[in-house]
Amino acid sequence: MADAKVIPFDDDRSRTGGSARPARRRPSGGGGRGPTAASPVGTAAVSALPGQQDASNQPQEPQRAGQGGVESDGRGGWDRRIAGGLSFLRRRVTGEYDVDEFGYDEELTDQVLMSMLRPVYEKYFRVEVKGIENIPSEGGALIVSNHSGTLPLDGLMLQVAVHDNHPAGRHLRLLAADLVFMLPVVNELARKAGHTLACAEDAERLLRRGEVVGVMPEGFKGIGKPFGERYKLQRFGRGGFVSTALRAGVPIIPCSIVGAEEIYPMIGNSKTLARLLGVPYFPVTPTFPWLGPLGAVPLPTKWTIQFGEPISTDGYPVEAAEDPMLMFNLTDQVREQIQHTLYRLLVQRRSVFF
Numbered sequence: 510m511a512d513a514k515v516i517p518f519d520d521d522r523s524r525t526g527g528s529a530r531p532a533r534r535r536p537s538g539g540g541g542r543g544p545t546a547a548s549p550v551g552t553a554a555v556s557a558l559p560g561q562q563d564a565s566n567q568p569q570e571p572q573r574a575g576q577g578g579v580e581s582d583g584r585g586g587w588d589r590r591i592a593g594g595l596s597f598l599r600r601r602v603t604g605e606y607d608v609d610e611f612g613y614d615e616e617l618t619d620q621v622l623m624s625m626l627r628p629v630y631e632k633y634f635r636v637e638v639k640g641i642e643n644i645p646s647e648g649g650a651l652i653v654s655n656h657s658g659t660l661p662l663d664g665l666m667l668q669v670a671v672h673d674n675h676p677a678g679r680h681l682r683l684l685a686a687d688l689v690f691m692l693p694v695v696n697e698l699a700r701k702a703g704h705t706l707a708c709a710e711d712a713e714r715l716l717r718r719g720e721v722v723g724v725m726p727e728g729f730k731g732i733g734k735p736f737g738e739r740y741k742l743q744r745f746g747r748g749g750f751v752s753t754a755l756r757a758g759v760p761i762i763p764c765s766i767v768g769a770e771e772i773y774p775m776i777g778n779s780k781t782l783a784r785l786l787g788v789p790y791f792p793v794t795p796t797f798p799w800l801g802p803l804g805a806v807p808l809p810t811k812w813t814i815q816f817g818e819p820i821s822t823d824g825y826p827v828e829a830a831e832d833p834m835l836m837f838n839l840t841d842q843v844r845e846q847i848q849h850t851l852y853r854l855l856v857q858r859r860s861v862f863f
Contacts, residue, residue, distance in 0.1 A: 611711070612700030615680065622702050623669060630669045633809050634768065640816035641674045643762055649716035650819070651754045652681065652723040653843050654764035655742055655851065656731030659773035659792045662807065663732075663766050667723060668702070670814050682715050683723045684708075688788070709753050716757035723764075724750050733778070733790040739770035740851050745844050748836035751822075755830040760819035763843050765850035768812030771861050773797070810861050813854050817846055 597620055600606050608614045630636050644650055654667060664683050671681040684707035690696045705711050707724065715722050725731065730743040754761050777793030797804030820843065829835055 608701075611682075611703070611705045611715075613682070613703040614701040615703075617701050618680070618703060622698070623672060626665055626669050627673070630666055630673075634666060634812045636666055636670060636768075636812040636814060638670045638674045638814050638816075640818075641671075643816045643819055644671065644675055644679065644721060645760070645819075646675075646677045646679075647719065649719050649757055649759035650721050650762055651712075651716060651750060651757075651759055652721065652762045652764050652816070653750055653847070654723065654725050655740075655766055655847055656725035656727040657734070657739065657766070658732055658769035658807075659775050659794070660807075661725075661732055662772065663769040664723070664725065666769075666812065667764070667766065667814060671721060671723075679721050681723045682720050684712055684725075686728060709749055712750070712753045713757050716753065716759045726750055729789040733775070733792070735778070736770070736774040736776055740767070740855060742844055742848050742851075745840050748840035751836050751839045751843070752830045755822045755825055756827075758823040760821050760823075761839070761843055762819050763817040763846040763850070765815045765817070765847050765854060766812065767815075767851060767854040767858060768810045768861075771810045772807035774808075808862075811858075811863055813858070815850050815854060817850055820846075 597616070600616070606614065606616050644652070652667075652671075654663070657663060664685075668681045668683060671679055680703060682703045682705065685699060685704045686707060689699050689704065690706065705715070712722055712724070726745040727743040728746075734741075734743060751761065773792060773794050775792045775794055779791040779793060782791040783789065794804065796806075820839070822839075825835070
């Protein structure tokens with residue numbers, strides 16, 4: 510398997526600084542009942558006035574469709590959605606929207622990207638989330654997760670899981686390898702969705718700003734491993750993520766994802782094609798490349814995402830970030846916690862698809 514050019518997580522990089530923008534909750538869809546739904550109550554109140562008793566005894570005409578009630582409420586909800594969509598398009602055309610120094614576009618992520626991923630998350634993979642309360646409501650936190658699935662769909666589903674299930678509607682900022690930012694279309698979408706290069710300086714700046722940052726230390730070794738090694742964690746590197754968390758003084762939250770390993774069962778790897786295409790591996794699955802584009806459709810497995818107990822780092826002194834033995838011990842602790850949780854979730858799982 511050809512080695513991918515991945516920027517090490519421990520590298521120091523310099524970027525221009527910027528101020529954080531407050532996170533906004535995803536607006537709820539649809540609309541509540543409008544004033545017309547209360548019209549029968551208003552009619553009864555008027556009929557009870559002195560001199561109106563005869564009118565109250567008159568038979569009422571049945572309410573026709575389109576006059577108040579559910580139909581009117583539904584139309585009002587659609588009107589609000591259309592108005593909101595037109596307002597969104599106007600801001601995109603006129604450039605009246607904000608991005609941070611990393612290229613993150615919060616409005617586009619909430620209104621478009623999350624809306625596109627949500628049906629896959631809810632209907633196709635039917636993701637079940639546990640332990641969301643372990644993510645703090647405010648302040649920085651580093652989520653460390655296993656990585657698998659041949660294609661990095663687990664990172665996207667993790668992003669939806671944090672945003673849609675956390676009471677504060679927090680956004681997850683994922684750290685990615687440089688290959689992500691070399692692909693023409695993927696590069697722009699990744700930046701807009703809040704992803705950034707996996708380097709220590711960028712991660713520390715995000716954590717100090719109070720962001721929730723996600724990292725998958727296995728990298729390509731995790732998503733490119735054969736199906737026979739599923740749910741066996743690969744090496745976690747040199748512990749760069751632990752050093753970054755210590756410098757920022759934020760908790761480390763182990764995260765275990767079950768279900769992603771089976772979406773593309775990787776039974777082979779064409780190293781020759783991988784070298785020609787400049788990618789770390791070229792997967793061969795029971796359906797790809799034999800079925801062409803249809804073989805790229807993932808299997809509809811049932812997913813579980815478990816957020817574990819936070820590992821506090823604010824009790825360590827500043828110089829602890831340079832202690833190699835501490836780095837090794839904390840890295841091993843995070844890895845073992847994720848691995849044990851994976852085994853426990855696999856034992857509890859009834860079926861790959863249900």
